[in-house]
Amino acid sequence: xxxxxxxxxxxxxxxxxxxxxxxxxxxxxxxxxxxxxxxxxxxxxxxxxxxxxxxxxxxxxxxxxxxxxxxxxxxxxxxxxxxxxxxxxxxxxxxxxxxxxxxxxxxxxxxxxxxxxxxxxxxxxxxxxxxxxxxxxxxxxxxxxxxxxxxxxxxxxxxxxxxxxxxxxxxxxxxxxxxxxxxxxxxxxxxxxxxxxxxxxxxxxxxxxxxxxxxxxxxxxxxxxxxxxxxxxx
Amino acid sequence: xxxxxxxxxxxxxxxxxxxxxxxxxxxxxxxxxxxxxxxxxxxxxxxxxxxxxxxxxxxxxxxxxxxxxxxxxxxxxxxxxxxxxxxxxxxxxxxxxxxxxxxxxxxxxxxxxxxxxxxxxxxxxxxxxxxxxxxxxxxxxxxxxxxxxxxxxxxxxxxxxxxxxxxxxxxxxxxxxxxxxxxxxxxxxxxxxxxxxxxxxxxxxxxxxxxxxxxxxxxxxxxxxxxxxxxxxx
DNA sequence: GCCTCGTTTTGCGCTAACGCAAACTACCTG
DNA sequence: CAGGTAGTTTGCGTTAGCGCAAAACGAGGC
Numbered sequence: 001x002x003x004x005x006x007x008x009x010x011x012x013x014x015x016x017x018x019x020x021x022x023x024x025x026x027x028x029x030x031x032x033x034x035x036x037x038x039x040x041x042x043x044x045x046x047x048x049x050x051x052x053x054x055x056x057x058x059x060x061x062x063x064x065x066x067x068x069x070x071x072x073x074x075x076x077x078x079x080x081x082x083x084x085x086x087x088x089x090x091x092x093x094x095x096x097x098x099x100x101x102x103x104x105x106x107x108x109x110x111x112x113x114x115x116x117x118x119x120x121x122x123x124x125x126x127x128x129x130x131x132x133x134x135x136x137x138x139x140x141x142x143x144x145x146x147x148x149x150x151x152x153x154x155x156x157x158x159x160x161x162x163x164x165x166x167x168x169x170x171x172x173x174x175x176x177x178x179x180x181x182x183x184x185x186x187x188x189x190x191x192x193x194x195x196x197x198x199x200x201x202x203x204x205x206x207x208x209x210x211x212x213x214x215x216x217x218x219x220x221x222x223x224x225x226x227x228x229x230x231x232x233x234x
Numbered sequence: 235x236x237x238x239x240x241x242x243x244x245x246x247x248x249x250x251x252x253x254x255x256x257x258x259x260x261x262x263x264x265x266x267x268x269x270x271x272x273x274x275x276x277x278x279x280x281x282x283x284x285x286x287x288x289x290x291x292x293x294x295x296x297x298x299x300x301x302x303x304x305x306x307x308x309x310x311x312x313x314x315x316x317x318x319x320x321x322x323x324x325x326x327x328x329x330x331x332x333x334x335x336x337x338x339x340x341x342x343x344x345x346x347x348x349x350x351x352x353x354x355x356x357x358x359x360x361x362x363x364x365x366x367x368x369x370x371x372x373x374x375x376x377x378x379x380x381x382x383x384x385x386x387x388x389x390x391x392x393x394x395x396x397x398x399x400x401x402x403x404x405x406x407x408x409x410x411x412x413x414x415x416x417x418x419x420x421x422x423x424x425x426x427x428x429x430x431x432x433x434x435x436x437x438x439x440x441x442x443x444x445x446x447x448x449x450x451x452x453x454x455x456x457x458x459x460x461x462x463x464x465x466x467x468x
Numbered sequence: 469g470c471c472t473c474g475t476t477t478t479g480c481g482c483t484a485a486c487g488c489a490a491a492c493t494a495c496c497t498g
Numbered sequence: 499c500a501g502g503t504a505g506t507t508t509g510c511g512t513t514a515g516c517g518c519a520a521a522a523c524g525a526g527g528c
């Protein structure tokens with residue numbers, strides 16, 4: 001098993017406040033793996049937890065009826081599959097690589113030992129889980145109070161912020177994402193997303209194509225996102 | 235400052251795996267307070283965190299436009315106002331006692347010390363925050379895929395489960411809750427909630443009045459909750 | 469017992485968004 | 499290069515639920 005270069009991950013919030021030796025010890029328990037684009041990453045029960053090193057991962061939750069929602073897109077440096085840290089035996093969501101991805105993998109069984117030995121690990125994880133909880137609440141707030149157009153605007157701005165590639169003529173979302181995906185992030189249908197993006201495209205706000213979106217006028221999209229339900233159109 | 239009886243709180247998940255001495259030491263840092271019905275419990279910045287001993291607390295989040303959503307109802311034994319544990323300087327939500335309530339209060343400043351001294355505290359908190367995160371995701375899933383009637387059914391069943399008082403003719407939700415509150419939990423309007431509850435009432439599923447709801451036929455409400463969008467009506 | 473205020477109910481019109489269906493397009497495969 | 503597949507666009511009819519407004523109700527205060 002190839003050893004992971006600590007310098008690549010030392011700066012991550014997960015490892016904040018840890019000595020190089022501690023980090024080294026933690027990394028020794030991990031193995032790394034590569035997942036090709038569009039491959040599923042998890043089985044039903046939570047035997048591992050992951051740290052994404054490279055690529056992009058989509059975490060989604062499925063209804064009994066088979067409909068899906070996107071819980072989040074994981075970007076490099078983030079952890080996922082933390083079911084066991086919160087005491088769940090099975091993953092609440094499924095993960096799938098949307099791009100060729102590289103991850104570090106720890107067996108779930110290592111977690112209790114690691115936490116006991118390095119309490120900062122629990123504290124750091126608490127921070128990130130807490131942040132995600134707040135983001136969830138924000139999302140619930142948006143779904144409760146905003147129209148679809150505003151929600152899509154917010155979703156795209158968030159994606160651009162966390163995975164945006166700066167171009168000279170805008171910001172491109174740096175992984176393949178379909179209308180359907182955006183619909184599943186905002187609680188609507190791919191049809192509605194398509195209509196709205198088409199509208200934006202004809203106004204020059206975005207440029208988009210097959211699984212590809214470029215924000216040409218991020219500033220104007222911010223305005224759209226913040227426009228309250230009753231502020232008049234056009 | 236009156237000392238808190240450890241036996242009242244020793245069994246709480248927050249203190250799982252702690253010695254009586256540790257518990258005692260933690261409780262020594264807390265003070266208790268009583269909040270009358272309908273009083274606000276927090277200022278803007280997160281100077282304290284709370285453990286609810288008695289009563290019921292409503293945690294709500296407000297939009298820039300002044301609309302509110304209910305994040306959750308806190309039941310006795312649960313913590314709230316944990317902003318600092320996740321590194322936030324200000325509360326993301328506001329708390330208000332919906333019943334006469336009694337809480338334990340710790341100063342935010344005590345948290346880092348407590349966590350360092352009792353690592354189990356962080357681990358336990360991680361568990362509860364993680365559980366809440368999952369509940370949030372479930373709520374997002376419901377808002378994305380279910381109709382209002384199903385969402386209301388789920389919300390009431392959840393309330394009944396966590397704060398239901400068993401009567402011989404059903405389950406009563408054990409604190410004052412208005413149509414507006416339910417609307418803010420399910421992402422709809424008080425009008426729609428009222429209409430749906432009226433409908434249920436005329437079918438004998440519930441009995442309700444001013445800030446008061448009794449589930450008369452919990453079983454049938456479960457059926458309603460699980461009915462998928464397309465399953466035909468009556 | 470009467471008054472007042474907050475909550476709930478209900479009617480009515482409207483529209484944002486869905487759902488279905490069909491056409492179109494880009495990409496990948498053989 | 500032809501064919502197939504997955505993603506996207508668009509039209510059209512429908513409707514769940516909103517928004518407004520007014521009335522009815524009920525609880526607590528004076």
